[in-house]
Amino acid sequence: MTDAPEEPAERQRPWPKLLARPSVPMPRSGMPRRSEPIARGSEWTIGTLEKFDSALSQHAQRLGLDTYPTQYELITADQMLDLCSTVGMPVHYAHWGFGKQLLAQERGYRKGLSGLAYEIVINTDPSLAYLMETNTLALQVLVMAHAGYGHNAFFKSNYLFRQFTQPDAILDYLKFARGFVMECEERYGWPEVEKVLDSCHALSSYGVDRYRRPSRLSPRRERERLRERLRFAEQHYRPEFAHLEKPAPRTEENAAAFEPQENLLYFIEKQAPKLAAWQRELVRIVRKVAQYFYPQRLTKVANEGAATFWHYTLLHELYDAGEVDDGFMMEWLSNHSDVVAQPAFDSRAFHGINPYSLGFAIFRDIRRICEQPTDEDRQWFPQLAGTPWNESIFFAMANFKDDSLIEQYLSPKVMRDMRLFLLHDGEDDRRHYNVEAIHNESGYLKLRQALAAQYRLEYHTPTIVVARPSDETERALLLQHRVEHGRLLETETTDAVLKFVKELWKFDVVLEEIDSEGNRLKIHRT
Amino acid sequence: MRIVDRRVDPPGRGTVNRERFIRRFKGEIKRAADEEFSKRSITDVGRGGRVTIPGRGLAEPHLTHDNQTGNRDFVVPGNREFLPGDQLPRPESGGDGDGEGNEAGEGEGRDTFAFVLSREEFLALFFDDLELPNLERTRFGEVTMERTRRAGYTRDGPPGSLLPAMTMRMSIARRIALRGSIDEHVEALEQEREKAGADRRAQIDEEIARLRLRRESLPLLEDVDRRFRSRIATPAPAARAVMLCLMDVSGSMDERKKDLAKRFFVLLYLFLERKYGGVDVVFIRHTEQAEEVDEERFFNDPQTGGTLVLPALQLADHVIETRFAGPDWNVYVAQASDGDCTSEDGRQSTAYVQQVLLPKVRYFAYVDIPSSSGWFNRPSDLWQSYDVIEDPGFARRSVRGRGDIWPVFRELFSRKATV
Numbered sequence: 001m002t003d004a005p006e007e008p009a010e011r012q013r014p015w016p017k018l019l020a021r022p023s024v025p026m027p028r029s030g031m032p033r034r035s036e037p038i039a040r041g042s043e044w045t046i047g048t049l050e051k052f053d054s055a056l057s058q059h060a061q062r063l064g065l066d067t068y069p070t071q072y073e074l075i076t077a078d079q080m081l082d083l084c085s086t087v088g089m090p091v092h093y094a095h096w097g098f099g100k101q102l103l104a105q106e107r108g109y110r111k112g113l114s115g116l117a118y119e120i121v122i123n124t125d126p127s128l129a130y131l132m133e134t135n136t137l138a139l140q141v142l143v144m145a146h147a148g149y150g151h152n153a154f155f156k157s158n159y160l161f162r163q164f165t166q167p168d169a170i171l172d173y174l175k176f177a178r179g180f181v182m183e184c185e186e187r188y189g190w191p192e193v194e195k196v197l198d199s200c201h202a203l204s205s206y207g208v209d210r211y212r213r214p215s216r217l218s219p220r221r222e223r224e225r226l227r228e229r230l231r232f233a234e235q236h237y238r239p240e241f242a243h244l245e246k247p248a249p250r251t252e253e254n255a256a257a258f259e260p261q262e263n264l265l266y267f268i269e270k271q272a273p274k275l276a277a278w279q280r281e282l283v284r285i286v287r288k289v290a291q292y293f294y295p296q297r298l299t300k301v302a303n304e305g306a307a308t309f310w311h312y313t314l315l316h317e318l319y320d321a322g323e324v325d326d327g328f329m330m331e332w333l334s335n336h337s338d339v340v341a342q343p344a345f346d347s348r349a350f351h352g353i354n355p356y357s358l359g360f361a362i363f364r365d366i367r368r369i370c371e372q373p374t375d376e377d378r379q380w381f382p383q384l385a386g387t388p389w390n391e392s393i394f395f396a397m398a399n400f401k402d403d404s405l406i407e408q409y410l411s412p413k414v415m416r417d418m419r420l421f422l423l424h425d426g427e428d429d430r431r432h433y434n435v436e437a438i439h440n441e442s443g444y445l446k447l448r449q450a451l452a453a454q455y456r457l458e459y460h461t462p463t464i465v466v467a468r469p470s471d472e473t474e475r476a477l478l479l480q481h482r483v484e485h486g487r488l489l490e491t492e493t494t495d496a497v498l499k500f501v502k503e504l505w506k507f508d509v510v511l512e513e514i515d516s517e518g519n520r521l522k523i524h525r526t
Numbered sequence: 527m528r529i530v531d532r533r534v535d536p537p538g539r540g541t542v543n544r545e546r547f548i549r550r551f552k553g554e555i556k557r558a559a560d561e562e563f564s565k566r567s568i569t570d571v572g573r574g575g576r577v578t579i580p581g582r583g584l585a586e587p588h589l590t591h592d593n594q595t596g597n598r599d600f601v602v603p604g605n606r607e608f609l610p611g612d613q614l615p616r617p618e619s620g621g622d623g624d625g626e627g628n629e630a631g632e633g634e635g636r637d638t639f640a641f642v643l644s645r646e647e648f649l650a651l652f653f654d655d656l657e658l659p660n661l662e663r664t665r666f667g668e669v670t671m672e673r674t675r676r677a678g679y680t681r682d683g684p685p686g687s688l689l690p691a692m693t694m695r696m697s698i699a700r701r702i703a704l705r706g707s708i709d710e711h712v713e714a715l716e717q718e719r720e721k722a723g724a725d726r727r728a729q730i731d732e733e734i735a736r737l738r739l740r741r742e743s744l745p746l747l748e749d750v751d752r753r754f755r756s757r758i759a760t761p762a763p764a765a766r767a768v769m770l771c772l773m774d775v776s777g778s779m780d781e782r783k784k785d786l787a788k789r790f791f792v793l794l795y796l797f798l799e800r801k802y803g804g805v806d807v808v809f810i811r812h813t814e815q816a817e818e819v820d821e822e823r824f825f826n827d828p829q830t831g832g833t834l835v836l837p838a839l840q841l842a843d844h845v846i847e848t849r850f851a852g853p854d855w856n857v858y859v860a861q862a863s864d865g866d867c868t869s870e871d872g873r874q875s876t877a878y879v880q881q882v883l884l885p886k887v888r889y890f891a892y893v894d895i896p897s898s899s900g901w902f903n904r905p906s907d908l909w910q911s912y913d914v915i916e917d918p919g920f921a922r923r924s925v926r927g928r929g930d931i932w933p934v935f936r937e938l939f940s941r942k943a944t945v
Contacts, residue, residue: 074531098543103547131529202586418604421602423614427595438610443610454599454601485598
């Protein structure tokens with residue numbers, strides 16, 4: 001095909017534009033230095049790390065970055081493996097699933113298949129960041145900037161984290177949970193406890209209040225509530241009348257007034273007919289933990305992007321001030337470029353879009369647009385062009401989650417740099433993907449909207465609601481899947497998950513798949 | 527900002543969760559470990575190792591969309607040639623073009639799950655339901671009892687075990703030593719003073735005054751003076767037992783048979799080491815003569831010769847009589863041989879076992895390793911001779927291949943109702 005000028009606008013080839021030079025200038029090596037490097041070489045001591053942290057914190061303050069205080073913890077590789085297996089939390093209740101994670105990761109690590117996570121940071125106050133002892137100096141400082149400043153600032157400013165998590169309470173709550181699970185195991189036997197936890201884990205994506213701010217976590221209050229619940233049950237239990245106790249008759253209006261509920265675990269905790277008090281408590285624990293992680297599920301790109309942007313920025317500040325030498329820069333930049341590498345869709349290394357890569361590109365482009373806007377940027381982002389870049393970055397960190405961040409800030413330049421294109425997998429042709437849009441004038445908007453949609457929760461996690469609590473005669477639980485774009489549930493895993501639901505509900509569970517017009521497309525039963 | 531060093535913390539949660547995983551899939555893991563065992567070389571038998579179990583039941587399912595249904599739009603990076611309207615072939619399994627990431631990518635296949643067990647975990651699984659039969663008196667627990675006993679002094683310890691007298695003695699010694707060295711120093715300075723000029727003399731006076739002051743103000747007690755009672759934990763076996771391992775290494779035992787016999791004993795040794803830390807093990811090997819050897823030579827030293835069983839039994843009795851006699855001891859004997867012996871030797875040995883050894887021992891296990899190319903699996907000479915022994919404390923099995931060892935071992939030492 002030739003590049004004939006009469007091609008329709010939609011099919012114009014945009015490739016030549018990709019050869020543009022990088023727009024953010026590299027620091028020049030001859031720049032005047034204010035000071036000597038804080039340390040050279042790759043060895044580190046706690047003292048040098050402290051010096052680097054104070055240097056980082058000066059730069060962060062100058063740029064206006066607002067963070068929780070950070071506590072760094074030095075750990076060994078084995079401890080890092082432990083942490084990774086329990087989703088990064090230093091305290092967690094015991095479960096075989098975590099053991100499985102640990103064994104798998106350990107094997108990968110020992111065989112050299114996979115490296116270890118460079119950084120884990122926990123949204124607590126003070127924020128906890130882990131430094132692994134085998135890292136070199138440059139890597140430690142990279143991790144400190146990434147976790148201790150980037151993630152930390154994101155946790156502190158982002159509206160979802162402010163609304164949904166209580167960073168000061170989570171560790172205490174997990175300690176309570178660990179103790180409670182252990183107690184249950186002693187009292188009721190581990191197979192029973194595992195049965196409940198397994199079932200809850202299968203539903204953990206549905207243990208979340210999506211729109212309502214959860215109540216404060218407090219282990220003390222939890223314990224009191226628990227004691228009260230058990231005391232009440234004991235005092236009011238009369239064996240001679242137990243068989244007479246009937247649930248209040250459910251009238252027609254009652255059933256009609258029932259509003260669909262999205263928080264399955266909450267519903268089960270409160271309404272499941274045959275769960276014992278301690279089992280309800282376990283459901284509650286899984287639900288609370290899921291709630292804590294909910295904002296993290298929604299902000300992978302934004303969170304990692306901001307953290308990566310800030311380590312990149314802060315370490316360059318260090319370099320500009322002369323506080324680190326060239327060797328230091330070369331070392332962390334090499335790690336940095338591994339982290340933000342984005343393999344192409346047809347590469348064997350491709351596992352979807354790398355959130356570090358996409359997020360970093362977006363945040364870095366915000367800074368570029370603020371500092372050096374082109375005509376295209378002025379047209380696309382009039383609100384950004386020429387404003388102070390740090391203000392704009394802070395705004396983007398504070399007020400968006402993944403989908404809205406992309407919808408608001410994904411610039412044509414980033415789409416071009418990543419060479420994004422939109423594929424359509426339709427019912428009419430299962431043997432091909434159709435290319436719907438590419439990175440050209442007519443495709444930018446479509447791409448941006450599609451990518452944003454891809455990061456909505458519903459795209460990955462099917463929307464399930466409790467449609468009707470229990471049928472009068474059968475006590476069955478009726479769940480509904482709100483089908484979008486005709487995408488049904490995968491039969492095998494759905495059956496497995498429904499078995500788990502039944503384990504909790506104890507009576508039949510039915511899952512209907514309903515499209516937007518209310519047509520029933522498919523039914524799964526236990 | 528604070529930096530806390532957690533490297534010294536004891537390992538914790540990881541182990542707990544590991545245990546839980548192993549506990550849950552014990553059956554599968556055990557089966558895999560047994561299989562793994564028969565594949566190993568003799569030196570590796572006791573190591574931990576890679577185990578692969580079927581992936582069924584391991585999955586923690588979540589609701590997902592079926593990618594074969596509905597319409598789906600997704601954005602991917604790395605476009606090199608496509609224009610709107612182009613088509614590209616869809617991967618068969620609806621696989622990884624969808625940007626959802628592959629969550630199961632951690633060394634975990636769809637159908638199997640592979641991981642590495644430590645030596646401890648491996649052995650614990652192995653010997654889970656085995657034990658020494660007929661063990662009398664206090665039965666062994668999983669751990670031997672620990673008793674603490676005095677063991678001299680240490681420089682560090684809890685305040686409660688501080689020894690004041692000892693501490694003061696150290697303090698006096700320290701002060702005498704320090705005073706002596708100061709005195710020497712002063713003496714040297716005084717000698718120098720005699721010869722020195724005026725200003726140097728003033729300097730020396732000052733120095734001497736400083737040293738005298740220091741001599742007077744030596745601290746009464748310093749940290750280094752403190753002495754504490756030292757207590758160390760020593761394992762105290764709850765019951766005493768000894769295992770005598772008798773192995774035939776004569777010329778008729780070819781490499782294959784020796785390998786089988788050694789495997790059996792390695793297993794036995796590991797089992798005893800792990801479950802009954804306080805058990806004594808005696809290794810005896812024999813050709814036409816018997817000798818007691820150490821573990822190293824028992825397993826690794828090649829030796830050949832003719833076969834006589836009786837001397838080995840006699841040596842065993844000698845060892846029992848001299849070292850393990852009396853009611854305190856639970857004595858076990860395990861014998862492995864290809865069973866080649868003269869009929870005379872067989873008869874004598876049988877009588878010896880029946881009359882001399884069996885009354886003294888709790889359990890006598892005989893492992894027969896017959897020639898693979900024998901007379902239609904004809905029982906070996908020794909096996910036939912042993913036919914006449916009927917005693918609850920006597921057991922025999924025959925092992926023909928590697929795969930037999932573990933089941934035979936299991937039969938011989940499976941947990942029974944103790945007498």
